[in-house]
Amino acid sequence: MSNLFYQSRQPRPFLDRGEGIYLFDQSGKRYIDGSSGAMVSNIGHSNPRVLAAMKAQMDRATFGYRLHFRTEASEDLAARTAALMPAGLDRVFFVSGGSEAVESAIKLARQYAITQGEASRWKVISRFPSYHGCTLGALALTGYDPLARPFDPMMRDMPKIAAPTCYLDRDNLTDDERGLKYAELLRAEIEAQGPETVLAFIMEPVGGASTGALVAPDSYYGRIREICDEYGILLIHDEVMTGAGRTGKFLAAEHWGIAPDIVALSKGFAAGYAPLGAMVARHDIVDAVLDAGGFLHGFTYAGNPLACAAGLAVLDEVERAGLVANAGAMGEVLKARLIGLMERYPFIGDVRGKGLLLAFEMVSDRDSMEPLPKGLNAHSRLVDIAYDMGLIIYSRRTRGGIEGDHFLICPPLIVTEAQVDEIMDLLTAALDAFADEAGLPREGTA
Numbered sequence: 001m002s003n004l005f006y007q008s009r010q011p012r013p014f015l016d017r018g019e020g021i022y023l024f025d026q027s028g029k030r031y032i033d034g035s036s037g038a039m040v041s042n043i044g045h046s047n048p049r050v051l052a053a054m055k056a057q058m059d060r061a062t063f064g065y066r067l068h069f070r071t072e073a074s075e076d077l078a079a080r081t082a083a084l085m086p087a088g089l090d091r092v093f094f095v096s097g098g099s100e101a102v103e104s105a106i107k108l109a110r111q112y113a114i115t116q117g118e119a120s121r122w123k124v125i126s127r128f129p130s131y132h133g134c135t136l137g138a139l140a141l142t143g144y145d146p147l148a149r150p151f152d153p154m155m156r157d158m159p160k161i162a163a164p165t166c167y168l169d170r171d172n173l174t175d176d177e178r179g180l181k182y183a184e185l186l187r188a189e190i191e192a193q194g195p196e197t198v199l200a201f202i203m204e205p206v207g208g209a210s211t212g213a214l215v216a217p218d219s220y221y222g223r224i225r226e227i228c229d230e231y232g233i234l235l236i237h238d239e240v241m242t243g244a245g246r247t248g249k250f251l252a253a254e255h256w257g258i259a260p261d262i263v264a265l266s267k268g269f270a271a272g273y274a275p276l277g278a279m280v281a282r283h284d285i286v287d288a289v290l291d292a293g294g295f296l297h298g299f300t301y302a303g304n305p306l307a308c309a310a311g312l313a314v315l316d317e318v319e320r321a322g323l324v325a326n327a328g329a330m331g332e333v334l335k336a337r338l339i340g341l342m343e344r345y346p347f348i349g350d351v352r353g354k355g356l357l358l359a360f361e362m363v364s365d366r367d368s369m370e371p372l373p374k375g376l377n378a379h380s381r382l383v384d385i386a387y388d389m390g391l392i393i394y395s396r397r398t399r400g401g402i403e404g405d406h407f408l409i410c411p412p413l414i415v416t417e418a419q420v421d422e423i424m425d426l427l428t429a430a431l432d433a434f435a436d437e438a439g440l441p442r443e444g445t446a
Helices: 048-060 072-083 098-115 136-141 145-154 177-191 217-229 252-256 283-291 305-320 323-344 378-389 417-438
Strands: 017-019 022-025 029-031 089-095 121-130 159-162 198-203 234-238 262-265 277-282 348-354 358-361 394-396 406-410
Touching: 029 417, 048 098, 048 305, 072 089, 072 277, 072 305, 089 098, 098 136, 098 198, 098 234, 098 262, 098 277, 098 283, 121 136, 121 177, 121 262, 159 177, 177 198, 177 217, 198 217, 217 234, 217 252, 252 283, 252 323, 277 283, 305 323, 323 348, 323 417, 378 406, 378 417
Parallel strands: 121 159, 121 198, 198 234, 234 262
Antiparallel strands: 017 022, 022 029, 089 277, 262 277, 348 358, 358 406, 394 406
C-alpha cells in the first residue's frame, strides 16, 4: 500500500538507475526507454557532464527568487535559447513544465492584445484532437475528451478546428490541396467566431500524444501563418514535445521555415534532469506588456538556477554530440523499420512522424481506416506486453481519446542503429504476442 497516487493503480517496479537509453528496476531487470519517458529524456539517462554541471550549481546556490536576484544560469540559458530561435523571438520566460509554458503563452497573448487596444480579443483557437496541458487554461485548448470533458463546468472551452488528419481522408485531392483545405478551416472558424474576438491560434507543428506524431502536408504550415497575419492573430507553436531537437531540427517549425509569434518549450529542453520549460516570445510583444505595467503572471520556480544549469548542460550535450542531426538520421532508420512492420501486421494502418517523434496506428481495416474494437484495449494492452518484455513505449487513443490506438516510438536522441535493432526486436515480439492474444492476423499465422 502506497500513500502516493497518480493517474491509476497500475503497479510498476521501483526504478533503481538509468544508463543511456536503458533503465533498470531494483530486481536488476533492464528496460529500453523506447519513448524517452513521456518524450522527455532526449539525451538519455545519467549523463555525467549534466550531473557535474548540476552539482557545480548546487555547490553555489539551489534557489534564488527571481524578484530578489538575477542568476548566471538563468541569464545564460535565456541567451542560449534565444540564439536557437527564429529571428525576433528573443525574450524568454522560464517555467517548470509544458502546461505552465502554454498557460504563460496564452496569458502573454491576452495581455498584449489589451496593450494594443484590442481587449475584445480573447479566444484562442486550437485543434481537435490536440493536447496542450492539464491546467484549466491549457486544458481549455486541449482537444482530448476524456481529459477535458469532466472539467467543462470549471473552464471556458475554446473553439476548435479539425486537426489535419489527412491519412484518414478518402478523396481525390493532392497532399498540397488537403493541407490547404485543413488550413482554411482556421479562416472559417475565425469568421464564425468574429475576427475581432480571436486572439491566437495554437498548434503542435508535429502532433504529440493526442494524434500520434501527426504531420500535416507542407502546404498547411505556410497557409496557417498567412491566415494568422491576415487577421492579426498570434501564432503560438506548442513545441513542448517537438522542441529541443526531437524532430531533427531544434524546433519543428524549422522544417517549414515558419516563425511563430510565441513558442512553448519543455520536456526535452532539460531532458528530465530538472523540471524546466520556457515560453519564448517576440520582443515587441514582451516590451509592450512590460511597458504597460508588467506581465501579470508568474511561478515560484521560474528561472530556478539549478534547473537552468541543467538546461544549459543539456544544450551543451545536444550540440557536443550532434544530437539534432542524429535524431534526423536515426529517425529515418527507425521510421523505415516501422513501415516495414506493415507487411507483417495487416492491422498497422499508418506510420508517421519526423525525426525521433514517430508513431504507428492500429486499425481493423486499412482501406476504411476503421479503428480496432475498443474492447481489445490495444492502446494499453500492447504497452503492458512490451513493458513485460523490457521495452517502454507510449500510447493514447487516436480519435479524440474515445477510440483508436496509436503508439509513440521515441527513443532518446542518443540512440544508435544497433539500439534501433534492439527496439525493433522487442517491439516485434510484443506485436506477435498481442496479435495472437487478440486474434489478429499476422505474417506466419493461418
